Amino acid sequence: MSKSKSDAGGFSFLDVLFSWALCTLVLQGLAVGQQPAVGQIRTLDLGSECRLDVLYLPPGEFMMGSTAKERAWATGIEGGATPGTERESYEGEARLTKIRQGFWMARTEVSVAQFRRFAEDTGYLTDAERPGGKTQCFNPEWKGYRLTTSVVHPWEPMAGKSWRDPNWQFPQQENFPVVCVSWADARAFCRWLNDREQAAGRLPEGLEYRLPTDAEWEYACRGGRPRANFWWGDELEEGVGRLNISAIDLLPDRNRTWPLARATWSDGFAFVSPVDHYGELGRNGFGLADMCGGVWEVVLDHFDPKGGHEEPFFAKENYRPVCRGGNYFDVPGNARCAVRLGLMGPHYSDSRDGFRICLGRKIAVPAVP
Numbered sequence: 129m130s131k132s133k134s135d136a137g138g139f140s141f142l143d144v145l146f147s148w149a150l151c152t153l154v155l156q157g158l159a160v161g162q163q164p165a166v167g168q169i170r171t172l173d174l175g176s177e178c179r180l181d182v183l184y185l186p187p188g189e190f191m192m193g194s195t196a197k198e199r200a201w202a203t204g205i206e207g208g209a210t211p212g213t214e215r216e217s218y219e220g221e222a223r224l225t226k227i228r229q230g231f232w233m234a235r236t237e238v239s240v241a242q243f244r245r246f247a248e249d250t251g252y253l254t255d256a257e258r259p260g261g262k263t264q265c266f267n268p269e270w271k272g273y274r275l276t277t278s279v280v281h282p283w284e285p286m287a288g289k290s291w292r293d294p295n296w297q298f299p300q301q302e303n304f305p306v307v308c309v310s311w312a313d314a315r316a317f318c319r320w321l322n323d324r325e326q327a328a329g330r331l332p333e334g335l336e337y338r339l340p341t342d343a344e345w346e347y348a349c350r351g352g353r354p355r356a357n358f359w360w361g362d363e364l365e366e367g368v369g370r371l372n373i374s375a376i377d378l379l380p381d382r383n384r385t386w387p388l389a390r391a392t393w394s395d396g397f398a399f400v401s402p403v404d405h406y407g408e409l410g411r412n413g414f415g416l417a418d419m420c421g422g423v424w425e426v427v428l429d430h431f432d433p434k435g436g437h438e439e440p441f442f443a444k445e446n447y448r449p450v451c452r453g454g455n456y457f458d459v460p461g462n463a464r465c466a467v468r469l470g471l472m473g474p475h476y477s478d479s480r481d482g483f484r485i486c487l488g489r490k491i492a493v494p495a496v497p
């Protein structure tokens with residue numbers, strides 16, 4: 129049989145249609161391939177056998193902020209937060225918020241070991257370590273609140289203390305979250321990561337390592353679940369074995385717990401705990417650990433007392449970074465997904481405050497004195 133003209137070399141309509149369909153599928157496949165799978169892990173090698181995992185979070189939307197019912201719970205018997213303060217109003221009313229671009233969030237708060245790699249590699253001195261620097265640390269002479277007479281706060285500004293020695297009454301550990309670092313220090317850590325990854329040709333086009341925005345943080349904290357007090361739901365009791373807050377844990381060398389403790393179980397630590405200590409049970413729907421409790425996590429935005437913004441918010445003065453998630457010393461009402469506070473300033477640090485990094489779209493941050 130002789131071949132028809134189209135078989136021999138020309139293209140029939142069906143050939144063209146088939147090629148177009150194949151081409152479209154391949155292009156779609158490439159586009160899909162560019163989107164990492166949810167929960168996909170990138171492991172950063174920080175040198176000296178120190179690593180840092182970031183997990184992919186897809187674009188999405190969530191309800192940011194809290195409801196009147198939630199805020200009433202927070203300041204009630206179980207939540208334990210102080211009624212009558214402005215604090216809960218900082219969360220804003222629950223509103224639909226969009227995360228338009230996926231990003232990679234660190235599984236844990238930055239650890240002492242990870243921060244040490246940065247400090248050793250660059251010789252960087254944190255705000256607390258510079259001449260005249262101070263950081264807020266626990267005062268071991270502290271007797272209690274004396275709420276009926278005068279409030280005596282357990283944390284005081286101290287010189288000579290830093291992330292290397294946050295004045296714990298026990299040895300600092302490499303797997304603790306780093307604390308006593310400021311917003312400026314956290315951003316310097318991110319710059320180091322960017323430089324390092326860029327030099328190694330590992331920094332993805334159009335992305336940067338940075339602090340997550342206020343909205344990205346809360347989206348990440350909620351772990352893809354409907355709005356609730358905590359990432360696992362509304363019930364405090366379901367937090368057993370999931371987080372480190374003020375619970376039934378004796379203070380070092382004392383036969384007492386934090387006086388305002390409300391969690392009715394032992395989480396194992398009166399002060400800081402190792403990152404990801406609670407393993408699978410302590411990880412949310414996105415696989416992120418210690419989003420509630422542990423240490424406060426400073427984010428990129430400046431503080432707007434009316435609530436967090438979908439797009440990052442930067443003030444023209446009063447540069448007060450936002451911190452999220454509560455810490456080991458907080459009552460349950462102050463360690464919810466919606467909780468946010470403004471720090472004193474970009475150079476302020478505290479042994480209850482640390483940070484977590486992400487890899488996301490580039491965001492221009494105005495220069496801050």
Ligand SMILES: [Ca+2]
Pocket residue numbers: 237418419420421422423424425453454
């Ligand atoms: Ca935390």
